[in-house]
Amino acid sequence: MVLLASKIIKTILIGKGNVGESFINLLYEKNNYLNQKLGIEIKVIAIFEIDGALIDDDGINLKEIIESKENFRELKYWNKGVLAKDKIKELNADILIETTPTNVKTGEPAITHIKEALKSNKDVISSNKAPFYLKYHELEKLAKDNNRLMRFEATVGSAIPCLAMEELLNGNIIEGIYAILNGTSNYILSRMTSEGISFEFALKEAQELGYAEADPTLDIEGYDAAGKLVILANKLMGWNKTIDDVEIQGISKIKNQVVELAKSEDVLVKHLAIAESDKLIVEPRLVKKDSPLAINGTLNVVQIKTRYAGDIILTGRGAGGNEAASAIINDLLYIVSRRFSN
Amino acid sequence: MVLLASKIIKTILIGKGNVGESFINLLYEKNNYLNQKLGIEIKVIAIFEIDGALIDDDGINLKEIIESKENFRELKYWNKGVLAKDKIKELNADILIETTPTNVKTGEPAITHIKEALKSNKDVISSNKAPFYLKYHELEKLAKDNNRLMRFEATVGSAIPCLAMEELLNGNIIEGIYAILNGTSNYILSRMTSEGISFEFALKEAQELGYAEADPTLDIEGYDAAGKLVILANKLMGWNKTIDDVEIQGISKIKNQVVELAKSEDVLVKHLAIAESDKLIVEPRLVKKDSPLAINGTLNVVQIKTRYAGDIILTGRGAGGNEAASAIINDLLYIVSRRFSN
Numbered sequence: 001m002v003l004l005a006s007k008i009i010k011t012i013l014i015g016k017g018n019v020g021e022s023f024i025n026l027l028y029e030k031n032n033y034l035n036q037k038l039g040i041e042i043k044v045i046a047i048f049e050i051d052g053a054l055i056d057d058d059g060i061n062l063k064e065i066i067e068s069k070e071n072f073r074e075l076k077y078w079n080k081g082v083l084a085k086d087k088i089k090e091l092n093a094d095i096l097i098e099t100t101p102t103n104v105k106t107g108e109p110a111i112t113h114i115k116e117a118l119k120s121n122k123d124v125i126s127s128n129k130a131p132f133y134l135k136y137h138e139l140e141k142l143a144k145d146n147n148r149l150m151r152f153e154a155t156v157g158s159a160i161p162c163l164a165m166e167e168l169l170n171g172n173i174i175e176g177i178y179a180i181l182n183g184t185s186n187y188i189l190s191r192m193t194s195e196g197i198s199f200e201f202a203l204k205e206a207q208e209l210g211y212a213e214a215d216p217t218l219d220i221e222g223y224d225a226a227g228k229l230v231i232l233a234n235k236l237m238g239w240n241k242t243i244d245d246v247e248i249q250g251i252s253k254i255k256n257q258v259v260e261l262a263k264s265e266d267v268l269v270k271h272l273a274i275a276e277s278d279k280l281i282v283e284p285r286l287v288k289k290d291s292p293l294a295i296n297g298t299l300n301v302v303q304i305k306t307r308y309a310g311d312i313i314l315t316g317r318g319a320g321g322n323e324a325a326s327a328i329i330n331d332l333l334y335i336v337s338r339r340f341s342n
Numbered sequence: 343m344v345l346l347a348s349k350i351i352k353t354i355l356i357g358k359g360n361v362g363e364s365f366i367n368l369l370y371e372k373n374n375y376l377n378q379k380l381g382i383e384i385k386v387i388a389i390f391e392i393d394g395a396l397i398d399d400d401g402i403n404l405k406e407i408i409e410s411k412e413n414f415r416e417l418k419y420w421n422k423g424v425l426a427k428d429k430i431k432e433l434n435a436d437i438l439i440e441t442t443p444t445n446v447k448t449g450e451p452a453i454t455h456i457k458e459a460l461k462s463n464k465d466v467i468s469s470n471k472a473p474f475y476l477k478y479h480e481l482e483k484l485a486k487d488n489n490r491l492m493r494f495e496a497t498v499g500s501a502i503p504c505l506a507m508e509e510l511l512n513g514n515i516i517e518g519i520y521a522i523l524n525g526t527s528n529y530i531l532s533r534m535t536s537e538g539i540s541f542e543f544a545l546k547e548a549q550e551l552g553y554a555e556a557d558p559t560l561d562i563e564g565y566d567a568a569g570k571l572v573i574l575a576n577k578l579m580g581w582n583k584t585i586d587d588v589e590i591q592g593i594s595k596i597k598n599q600v601v602e603l604a605k606s607e608d609v610l611v612k613h614l615a616i617a618e619s620d621k622l623i624v625e626p627r628l629v630k631k632d633s634p635l636a637i638n639g640t641l642n643v644v645q646i647k648t649r650y651a652g653d654i655i656l657t658g659r660g661a662g663g664n665e666a667a668s669a670i671i672n673d674l675l676y677i678v679s680r681r682f683s684n
Contacts, residue, residue, distance in 0.1 A: 026650060030513070038512075159651030161510040167679070168503040168510075170380075171372070171671030290638055292657055308368060308668040309501030313657040315634055326650040329513030337509070 006041045007340050010059070011332070012091055012122070014048045014084050014113055015099035016072070019127045019154070022321030023099065023328050028062040030329065040336055045093055047072075048084040055079055057092065085109055088116040095335060097328060098126040104223065107134040118142045118150070123339070125331045127154035127324045133227040133243045136234045149338060151331035156228040157181065159323035160316040161330065162302040163235050169306060174236050176276035176305035181228040183298030183318045184212045184219035185251050185271045189284075190296040192259045193268055199254055211298055221250035222282040225273045229282060233275035236304065241280060249283040262286055268294050276305075349382045349682050352401070353674070354433055354464070356390045356426050356455055357441035358414070361469045361496070364663030365441065365670050370404040372671065382678055387435055389414075390426040397421055399434065427451055430458040437677060439670060440468040446565065449476040456481060460490045465681070467673045469496035469666045475569040475585045478576045491680060493673035498570040499523065501665040502658040503672065504644040505577050511648060516578050518618035518647040523570040525640030525660045526554045526561035527593050527613045531626075532638040534601045535610055541596055553640055563592035564624040567615045571624060575617035578646065583622060591625040604628055610636050618647075 013020055027042055035041055043059030054060055056077045068075055088096065096117035098110050107130035114131055117124050124143070126132070131139060132152055143150040153163050157179075165174075180186050184206055191202040203220065206212035218224045226246040233239040251271050259269050267286040270293055274281045287293045292313040295301050300318030303311050317323050355362055369384055377383055385401030396402055398419045410417055430438065438459035440452050449472035456473055459466050466485070468474070473481060474494055485492040495505050499521075507516075522528050526548055533544040545562065548554035560566045568588040575581045593613050601611050609628040612635055616623045629635045634655040637643050642660030645653050659665050 033515075159514070159648070160654055161507070164506075164510050165503070167676075168506050168672060170675040170679075171673075172501070172668045173375075292637075295634075296632055306501070306668070309662075309665040310659045311657075312502055313655075315653075315655040315657070317652045320651075323651040326514045326648070330510060331513075333512040334509075337512075 006035050006039050008041050008043055009095065009332075009336055009340070010043050010045050010093040011095045011097055012046045012048070012084075012088065012093045012117075013044050013097045013099065015101070016047055016049050017099065017101065018321040019099040019324045019328075020047070022325035023097065024062055024065055026322065026325040026329060028066060034333075038333070038336070040340070042332065046087070046091055048087075052078060052080040053082045053084070053087065055082070085112050085116060088113060088122070089120040093122055094339070095123045095125060095332060097332075098124065098128050099324075099328075100128055102128050102130045104130055104218065104227070107131045111135055111139070114139060114150075115142060118146050118148045121146070121148070123149040123335045124151070125328055125335070126150075126152040127328060129155040129227050129231065132234070133230040136231070136242070137240050149335050151334060152231070153331050154324040154327035156231050157300045157302055157314070157316065158318050158320060159327050160300060160302065160314050160318070161327075162232065162314050165304060165312070165314075166236050169304070169312070172309055173307040174304055175307055177229070177232055177236065177274065178293060178303040178305070179229065179232065179273045180270060180293060180295060180299075180301045181225040181273045181318065182219050182222075182271065183300060184216060185222070185225070186295070186300075187211050187298045188220065189251060189254075189259070189269055189271060192254070192256050193263055194296075196256060196260060198256050199252060220252050222248040222271065225271065226280070226282045229273040229275055229280055232302065233280060237275065239275070239278075246280040246282055251284055254284055270294070348377060351382055351384050351437065351674075351678055351682070352387050352435040353384060353437045353439055354388045354390070354426075354430065354435045354459075355386050355439045355441065357443070358389055358391050359441065359443065360663040361441040361666045361670075362389070364667035365439065366404055366407055368664065368667040368671060370408060376675075380675070380678070382682070384674065388429070388433055390429075394420060394422040395424045395426070395429065397424070427454050427458060430455060430464070431462040435464055436681070437674060438464045438466050439674075440466065440470050441666075441670075442470055444470050444472045446472055446560065446569070449473045453477055453481070456492070457484060460484045460488050460492070463488070463490070465491040465677045466493070467670055467677070468492075468494040469670060471497040471569050471573065474576070475572040478573070478584070479582050491677050493676060494573070495673050496666040496669035498573050499642045499644055499656070499658065500660050500662060501669050502642060502644065502656050502660070503669075504574065504646075504656050507646060507654070507656075508578050511646070511654070514651055515649040516646055517649055519571070519574055519578065519616065520635060520645040520647070521571065521574065521615045522612060522635060522637060522641075522643045523567040523615045523660065524561050524564075524613065525642060526558060527564070527567070528637070528642075529553050529640045530562065531593060531596075531601070531611055531613060534596070534598050535605055536638075538598060538602055540598050541594060562594050564590040564613065567613065568622070568624045571615040571617055571622055574644065575622060579617065581617070581620075588622040588624055593626055596626055612636070
């Protein structure tokens with residue numbers, strides 16, 4: 001294998017949950033490829049968990065991390081009690097990757113992590129949604145004032161590059177968004193439609209298959225979709241909204257008789273997220289069977305209404321560790337191309 | 343993007359047909375907006391037609407061009423007999439925009455125009471397909487050797503930003519492409535399906551509606567889709583193919599009985615363009631009714647099979663002057679952001 005003279009990019013990973021671990025696995029698998037194709041080497045110099053951190057300024061041995069599985073706290077470079085919020089500023093890294101679980105009320109500790117990074121010359125990638133539906137413009141301004149890049153493609157539609165459409169459609173004008181942004185509620189509605197089963201039964205099935213959480217409230221009551229809708233509208237249309245601006249109605253009260261009746265009329269009940277005419281709405285609506293929004297299962301779809309080119313529709317998997325990790329690496333390479341290409 | 347004090351970008355437009363005129367109209371409509379939003383002013387310093395050119399080094403008055411309609415040859419800055427191929431090098435412009443009609447055999451004069459521009463320090467945007475399914479790698483190499491940018495989003499799926507996926511999915515690996523890339527043949531098959539009419543009848547209807555050309559051969563025999571497929575595969579997967587590498591089968595021999603039979607089996611006949619396992623194929627295939635490829639009418643769809651994030655599907659209008667013009671302006675702003683932002 002011919003190694004190229006490679007540019008070293010140093011990263012900090014916060015969170016070693018499903019997304020964080022998928023990122024470590026994918027990066028380990030891809031580093032050779034990235035080195036050969038792009039002449040870069042991505043190092044992870046710190047991995048923070050809630051109770052401490054793995055730190056190695058020369059780059060953590062990812063293979064060792066992967067093999068240690070749940071026992072990573074026994075590795076020699078584990079620093080018990082060292083927390084991200086106290087350490088980010090002093091670490092010498094190019095990019096911070098924030099993958100902690102979303103706190104829907106406060107957005108913390110992610111918001112603090114992101115601010116610390118932006119204020120200490122680090123670009124930011126996040127799969128954590130809350131900072132961007134609670135404090136989008138404050139963070140955007142901080143990034144701009146510090147001349148930093150901030151990417152968060154994994155927060156909406158996971159691996160679907162819908163947020164990147166802002167830059168790609170810069171020559172057009174985006175006038176509205178219709179989307180299905182929560183795979184769990186779409187799965188439940190799809191099953192109610194195809195099998196004629198009740199909401200409760202479909203939810204139980206989704207939980208057994210791992211598509212729905214033990215507490216599914218955020219998904220089925222529309223809060224998760226509402227957060228993603230805010231991010232889409234702010235990013236693609238330059239709006240300045242928070243999740244409090246969304247009119248939200250969930251799917252838990254939908255009767256299967258209604259779903260059946262709709263089907264016989266050649267329409268389907270879908271849980272839509274809509275940004276249009278300065279309004280944000282998440283609610284069940286009827287869509288035609290041949291509409292691009294009539295997708296089944298856990299897929300997500302984003303229909304972008306443009307002034308000059310009609311609708312542009314993106315569809316794909318809206319969740320999953322690998323999907324989020326893949327979106328993070330895409331964001332990472334975007335930043336690398338802006339920062340380090342000649 | 344960082345706002346700059348109004349930066350002037352000088353462009354050359356080649357071709358004043360449907361796409362060229364749509365570009366002029368859209369640019370005229372958008373210049374104020376671009377100026378305010380991005381701090382740039384796009385000037386057109388030359389517009390070439392087959393028999394001469396409008397040239398004004400200070401920027402052509404677009405309003406005058408639009409109002410002159412078919413009488414632009416009577417304007418005072420019309421230079422009869424001055425041809426693009428002789429003039430490109432000496433013009434002081436940043437970007438060349440190539441919108442001449444596609445010559446499926448030779449790719450000329452577009453290939454010459456593009457080469458002249460790349461060799462004289464101009465970035466290139468093209469809505470003309472042939473150069474990229476005939477000489478893709480030669481042109482890519484020339485652009486790279488001259489440190490020039492070359493964008494051609496309008497050539498495939500018009501306003502659908504499918505070629506940009508190469509950069510956006512850099513962190514993933516694209517393993518295959520399934521697509522519907524010709525709106526005419528998809529319209530015909532959709533009408534045969536929904537109305538039970540014959541191929542000949544549906545074609546006549548498409549011609550009357552302006553969806554099909556008087557000579558529809560390139561569309562219905564799959565040549566147009568094949569050219570677009572080559573561009574997609576070369577760009578997204580780094581292949582090195584030309585249109586001669588595509589196994590092509592058209593739709594003109596499909597009987598409506600076959601279409602009807604398929605429908606009763608819950609599948610549809612679609613004219614697919616497929617890039618997979620080092621093979622390029624355009625042929626009628628059966629797809630399930632709930633497949634993302636089961637789109638109707640003149641829409642285009644591109645299904646990108648990725649290793650790490652499943653399928654990512656883009657759908658939208660595949661043709662139209664405004665759609666192509668919008669794609670050209672997106673490309674233009676991409677180039678501007680790479681060249682002139684800080």
